[in-house]
Amino acid sequence: xxxxxxxxxxxxxxxxxxxxxxxxxxxxxxxxxxxxxxxxxxxxxxxxxxxxxxxxxxxxxxxxxxxxxxxxxxxxxxxxxxxxxxxxxxxxxxxxxxxxxxxxxxxxxxxxxxxxxxxxxxxxxxxxxxxxxxxxxxxxxxxxxxxxx
Amino acid sequence: xxxxxxxxxxxxxxxxxxxxxxxxxxxxxxxxxxxxxxxxxxxxxxxxxxxxxxxxxxxxxxxxxxxxxxxxxxxxxxxxxxxxxxxxxxxxxxxxxxxxxxxxxxxxxxxxxxxxxxxxxxxxxxxxxxxxxxxxxxxxxxxxxxxxx
DNA sequence: AACGACAGGTTGCAATTGCAACTATATCGG
DNA sequence: CCGATATAGTTGCAATTGCAACCTGTCGTT
Numbered sequence: 001x002x003x004x005x006x007x008x009x010x011x012x013x014x015x016x017x018x019x020x021x022x023x024x025x026x027x028x029x030x031x032x033x034x035x036x037x038x039x040x041x042x043x044x045x046x047x048x049x050x051x052x053x054x055x056x057x058x059x060x061x062x063x064x065x066x067x068x069x070x071x072x073x074x075x076x077x078x079x080x081x082x083x084x085x086x087x088x089x090x091x092x093x094x095x096x097x098x099x100x101x102x103x104x105x106x107x108x109x110x111x112x113x114x115x116x117x118x119x120x121x122x123x124x125x126x127x128x129x130x131x132x133x134x135x136x137x138x139x140x141x142x143x144x145x146x147x148x149x
Numbered sequence: 150x151x152x153x154x155x156x157x158x159x160x161x162x163x164x165x166x167x168x169x170x171x172x173x174x175x176x177x178x179x180x181x182x183x184x185x186x187x188x189x190x191x192x193x194x195x196x197x198x199x200x201x202x203x204x205x206x207x208x209x210x211x212x213x214x215x216x217x218x219x220x221x222x223x224x225x226x227x228x229x230x231x232x233x234x235x236x237x238x239x240x241x242x243x244x245x246x247x248x249x250x251x252x253x254x255x256x257x258x259x260x261x262x263x264x265x266x267x268x269x270x271x272x273x274x275x276x277x278x279x280x281x282x283x284x285x286x287x288x289x290x291x292x293x294x295x296x297x298x
Numbered sequence: 299a300a301c302g303a304c305a306g307g308t309t310g311c312a313a314t315t316g317c318a319a320c321t322a323t324a325t326c327g328g
Numbered sequence: 329c330c331g332a333t334a335t336a337g338t339t340g341c342a343a344t345t346g347c348a349a350c351c352t353g354t355c356g357t358t
Contacts, residue, residue: 003263003266003267003270004266004270005266005269005270005273005274006274006279006282008279008282008283008286009269009270009273009274009277009282010269011282011286012273012277012282012283012285012286012289013172013269013273013274014298015285015286015289015290015295015296015298016165016168016169016172016273016285016289017169017173018215018289018294018295018297018298019165019289019292019295020165020166020169021215022215022292022293022294022295023162023165023292024166025215028346032346032347038313038314040314057336058336058337059335059336059337066167066170066171066174067315068315068316068317069336069337069338070315070316070317070318070337070338070339071314071315071316072337073336073337073338073339074314074315074338074339075314077338078313078314090336093323093324093335093336094322094323094324094336095321095322095323095324095335095336095337096323096335096336096337097336097337114152117152117153117154118152120154120158120159120162121152121153121154121158123292124154124158124161124162124165124292125154125155125158125162127291127292127293128158128161128288128291130155130157132288132291133155133157133158133160133161134157134161135284135288136161136164136165136285136288136289137157137160137161137164139277139281139284139285139288140161140164140165140167140168140285141164142276142277142281143168143171143172143272143273143276144171144276145167145171146164146167146168146171147164148167149163149164149167177316181316181317187343187344189344206306207306207307208305208306208307216345217345217346217347218306218307218308219307219308219309219345219346219347219348220344220345220346221307222306222307222308222309223308223309223344223345224344226308227343227344239306242305242306242353242354243352243353243354244305244306244307244351244352244353244354245305245306245307245353246306246307
């Protein structure tokens with residue numbers, strides 16, 4: 001194969017991996033330091049919050065937060081155990097469930113956001129100008145499915 | 150806190166998370182489809198390859214591939230079990246070990262690269278021009294420690 | 299030397315993730 | 329209507345990751 005990537009592609013790729021891992025690690029640490037659950041919990045709760053009264057099907061959650069169905073299923077087990085969400089049998093599809101966020105879920109979301117937001121600022125935003133943030137967002141959106149979130 | 154992130158920062162942040170997760174997933178799948186071990190194995194073997202005859206201390210590996218010491222320790226257990234690396238007691242520091250890549254390790258590295266490289270091209274490089282790759286690399290390097298890899 | 303603080307590694311344990319197999323329901327072609 | 333196929337979700341199992349406790353050896357101070 002002359003299918004070897006360009007040197008520039010390798011550098012950009014490496015930095016994508018590193019930047020993600022480093023920033024995410026910092027954010028997760030901030031959450032843990034504040035005795036809050038991991039980021040994924042926030043992601044799911046946020047989607048359910050946005051969905052409002054209609055709730056979401058589990059596969060919709062999976063699509064939104066890029067989690068395979070098994071993992072959605074088990075993450076919801078944990079969230080349900082903490083009374084942050086409720087699963088309800090689904091009218092229109094006998095196989096499926098519909099998931100709703102509870103009051104406690106909303107409350108946790110509200111408690112997490114200040115910490116999460118501050119962590120984003122501290123470990124990400126502060127290193128860029130607004131132009132650079134736009135540039136970065138535009139560049140990354142070139143990858144398939146990235147802009148859909 | 151009025152420390153809430155700018156909307157643009159949130160978008161860029163979200164896309165960083167999504168682009169990483171999507172691309173990495175695709176690459177890992179390509180490796181698995183070729184019956185090859187996960188990316189981390191490649192990372193570690195590559196560092197050891199670069200280090201040459203002197204090998205590396207475990208903590209150096211950890212720094213290079215962003216893995217905590219426990220995880221380095223156990224990843225090396227697996228690699229050693231497959232005879233891809235060797236651990237050797239360390240002369241200059243009685244606590245530590247020095248790690249070397251074996252012939253089998255070099256061989257696996259050589260088998261993985263074509264698949265890995267093709268996957269980088271297919272799920273990443275092809276969506277950018279060379280200018281964009283440079284831009285992306287430059288932007289990401291603004292984050293602390295990202296440029297060091 | 300002797301002390302305590304610290305650094306390099308290992309191990310036990312819990313949480314998370316990925317994969318494959320499974321159940322139950324929908325849907326589509328005939 | 330019926331069977332083949334696909335979809336929604338769950339569960340069991342193995343690999344990986346993160347955290348905390350631990351052991352050993354180093355180093356700086358006294």
